[in-house]
Amino acid sequence: MTQASSWDAIIVGGGIIGAAVAYKIQQRDPSAKVLVLEKESKPASHQTGRNSGVIHSGLYYKPGSMKARTCLDGYHQLLKFCQLHELPYDICGKLVAATNDQEVDRLHALKERGQTNGLTHLTILSGEEAMEMEPELACLAALHVPQTGIVNYVKVTQAMLKGSEVITNCKVKGLKRHQGVTTVSSNIGKHQAPRVIVCAGLQSDRLAAMDGLDARMRIVPFRGDYFELKPQAIAKVKHLIYPVPDPQFPFLGVHFTRMIEGGVECGPNAVFSMAREGYGKLDLHPKDLLDALSWRGTLELFARHWNDGLKEMHRALSKAAFLKALNRLIPSLTGSDIQASRSGIRAQAVDIKGQLVDDFVLKQGAAAFHVLNAPSPAATSSLAIADEILNQAWPK
Template identity: 50%
Template sequence: MQDIIIIGGGIVGLATALQIKQQRPNLSVTVLEKETHVAVHQTGHNSGVIHSGLYYKPGSLKATNCIRGYWSLIEFCEQENIPYELCGKIVVATKPEQIPQLNMLYERGQQNGLEGLKKLTLAQMREIEPYVNGVEGIRVPQTGIIDYKQVCEKYAQKFRELGGEVRLGEKVEQLTPGNSLSVVVTNKGTYEAKLVVNCAGLYSDKVAQMTQRNPINLRIVPFRGEYYKLRPEKEYLVKHLIYPVPDPNFPFLGVHYTRMVHGGVEAGPNAVLAFAREGYRKSDINAKELFETLSWPGFQKVAAKYWETGLGEMYRSFSKSAFTKALQELIPDIREEDLMDGGSGVRAQACDRTGGLLDDFAIFETERAINVCNAPSPAATSSLSIGLTVSEKVIARF
């Protein structure tokens, strides 16, 4: 019997496991991960940005955890010799009508405690990014780049050193909450636990449903983000990170340029509906999962309201020239032939029954479980802080 079973070996699950063992070494903690490695899905497919906390509503879980997590992550990387670089970024308004939203971001950043934010004219932007185009911008010095897979592997190593167990290749198939214990059945065995912590990412809603009798009021809708890479001879066009002003209606940041910590420059992502929860390619289709998404009342409301935006994202997915055109808003010198196929990731975006795309982290509790049901970006930056938040809820039970 275990005190705690954590479902999911991504960055949030492992950070939570590590925080619990650091605070309460006497508790027995096991992480169950269905893949043969940690950090296979959202953690292993993101673009490796250390987010500063610029975008998030002051006082929200995203804002407080991103800022606390940012400093915890930097400290952890210093202690463990994990390479990272605080290269900074600029957020660019490419049209005059985006300036009010840019000013709102600047104010949010100040409210969230970011120091050194600076408003920029086009001439000042070009001192930082010589090939950028726009009307105004903000310089954010805190933003950085890192390899989150490496961070995750270090979390797992330190967790094991403290006596924790990570069991790989164990897919949870059934979970039955009892009066004093929960029974967790995987493809390899059966476990009993006093408390289950659900950090299952793309399947967190499915696991959450197992922990309670009443239907849960949200569904994970998978959105695939597709990237291109700049050809090596064109990497000189991007010195740091360049972001557009995001659309306030969506929890996505728009296509942008990201210099990678191991070299190279990524351009993207778009945001298209994935036809499978782990649908990293256009051809990946899971009919059952797709039907569940399309039949969810909340998704139907989102689709009815934003079908035009969705079609535009889908068009960019199939048209390299359309994708290039979006990138040219920030750097006009980019040409279609400058882009090579890059990777892709799938974002686990929670959508409620009324059509709300949850913008904040969502953590809810039942008698025998704590469910982390919406932890997209900046969850990687925030991982140690989210882990601390969840571990405090766990320790309160013991």
């Protein structure tokens, strides 16, 4: 039997959280030998490579939560990181647009929350003022958030991984601790380190269970489909335009996002997915579906939100329904202005009572430290989450 390779730290998962942790370990100790194990053929193949590319500013999150704490810190660290590594980003600002009186009220509450979270220069614009920034936007009022930006998170992840050894096509299958050393078993052999951090995104609950951790939550996958504006319609969107979020859901609602490489995307919606890593609308993975449906929390969630769920499914299958949601913000958009593009799947933890777990969740297992819930804005917050992980896992 071949001998296990030895490292100072092993990170399971080559998404942006794993990459940020690897980067931060190197920052603390440049001589550390860090190994990142990724089951796909390249890093950032799942959530990190399929997100909206938005640098969030910390507007939405419950004051005092880990999301609120890490978003603004992560935002500043991310901009510095991009400057240091000469990665392009653009702080283009966003408008959160209210289209009815109820949303106008929520807009004011959102502004207060943003200020509590440390954001400055938030301004509520009238519908006319908003139109000066976005001539095609129809709204009663809009919150201007100048700090929001865009970046390519795949490039950020690649830059974060530069100082570490990365092994791809390496699926981790077991974690065992003995005498202060964790052995990580995979399809290509064994690796050992005194410190192991699991950042497995859509598979995080399975790796936690493998490590004897009963987190009382399960990952339920929610697909987000995007459309993109065709070239003739790109000029209709100048910045980022978001609806006022529904406070019942952690998802932000379909929005317009300028991409750092050019073009404008619209979406993502949020539909229950029958596969954790299947990106087609009808993809079904039996084990993923069974795991989701055998969890009491999923059934509770469905029972409470079956109506919204059906609407989302309809919108996922009907271009006209998707367009209708977009037309709430930009009425001049027509079916010939948009074309279907990619999709991403959110790893959303759901607790046993059917609540979508809103905040980030980190926990120590028997053999490794686990990231159990890292939904949006975890890409923005990644460097600050990595600090939090290292502070909890190995306090200085």
